[in-house]
Amino acid sequence: NYESKALKRNNHDKMLDGRQWIASLNRIISRSGLPVTLQGGEPLIHPDFVEIVNGVRSDIEIDILTNLYDKGFITKFLDIAPDRIRRDAPYSSIRVSYHPEQMNLDELIKNVLILKDRGYSIGVWSVFHPSQKEKIEKAKKKFLKAGIDFRLKEFLGEYEGKMYGHYRYKGACDKKFRKDVLCKTTELIIGPDGSVYRCTSDLYEGRDPIGSILNPSFQIEDQFRPCDWYGHCNPCDIKLKTDRFQQLGHSSVEIKGEEVENLSLEEVEEVKKTIAEFNRPI
Ligand code: SF4
Numbered sequence: 001n002y003e004s005k006a007l008k009r010n011n012h013d014k015m016l017d018g019r020q021w022i023a024s025l026n027r028i029i030s031r032s033g034l035p036v037t038l039q040g041g042e043p044l045i046h047p048d049f050v051e052i053v054n055g056v057r058s059d060i061e062i063d064i065l066t067n068l069y070d071k072g073f074i075t076k077f078l079d080i081a082p083d084r085i086r087r088d089a090p091y092s093s094i095r096v097s098y099h100p101e102q103m104n105l106d107e108l109i110k111n112v113l114i115l116k117d118r119g120y121s122i123g124v125w126s127v128f129h130p131s132q133k134e135k136i137e138k139a140k141k142k143f144l145k146a147g148i149d150f151r152l153k154e155f156l157g158e159y160e161g162k163m164y165g166h167y168r169y170k171g172a173c174d175k176k177f178r179k180d181v182l183c184k185t186t187e188l189i190i191g192p193d194g195s196v197y198r199c200t201s202d203l204y205e206g207r208d209p210i211g212s213i214l215n216p217s218f219q220i221e222d223q224f225r226p227c228d229w230y231g232h233c234n235p236c237d238i239k240l241k242t243d244r245f246q247q248l249g250h251s252s253v254e255i256k257g258e259e260v261e262n263l264s265l266e267e268v269e270e271v272k273k274t275i276a277e278f279n280r281p282i
Pocket residue numbers: 181183184198199200201202227228229230231232233234237253255
């Protein structure tokens with residue numbers, strides 16, 4: 001029951017070629033609702049992107065996170081059948097991230113519509129950064145007017161001394177302590193060179209991987225692993241999210257330890273209210 005994420009760490013990593021990615025990803029036994037998510041960085045810059053998507057077993061669902069900033073990306077998508085990147089989910093399988101400070105809004109709308117009109121399951125997401133609220137609210141209206149599915153993502157992290165986001169474990173991302181815990185992930189996190197990591201923090205911080213998808217004897221083990229980096233976790237792993245039954249209170253990792261402080265049920269209820277307000281129509 002693992003969601004698989006193929007992520008990019010930095011430009012210096014050795015990248016698996018298309019043949020290696022296809023062989024590796026085809027080892028995954030998955031089920032409906034547990035997609036392989038190709039994300040980055042930018043997955044479309046991989047020279048074998050089209051071959052990878054077309055070469056992965058058809059029963060493995062694929063989601064793609066992209067910036068869609070290069071015209072050539074549209075051509076790449078057009079070499080993949082729209083139904084290959086579509087699944088039964090309450091959101092689009094191709095999720096374009098909109099960055100108001102770096103992207104031309106009208107150009108992006110045009111490019112998204114090219115793919116949408118050809119039948120691709122595509123939508124736009126934007127991180128609701130506190131410094132960009134006005135621009136993003138205006139953009140949201142434009143996307144919706146153009147008939148494009150547009151969603152907001154909570155900003156996770158620190159801005160002007162304030163920590164944003166809703167997290168399952170108190171202080172886990174604040175970098176104010178470092179403690180020993182046991183941690184178990186629900187995601188199979190794969191770096192660009194095929195290394196497999198306990199969590200996003202390990203990948204981004206360059207800590208040792210727990211294995212490699214290229215190793216034929218590598219097996220996913222549903223187990224708690226010791227970690228002495230608790231307190232320096234990545235917000236992506238700790239943020240509160242819903243499970244497949246839409247119940248809020250979960251996160252990508254589960255952490256156990258004497259000093260691990262969970263949100264109380266009352267606090268989770270408070271977060272539910274805040275998130276509902278955050279997602280209100282504008
Ligand atoms: S405790 Fe935090 S840093 Fe350690 S493995 Fe879990 S998520 Fe990663």
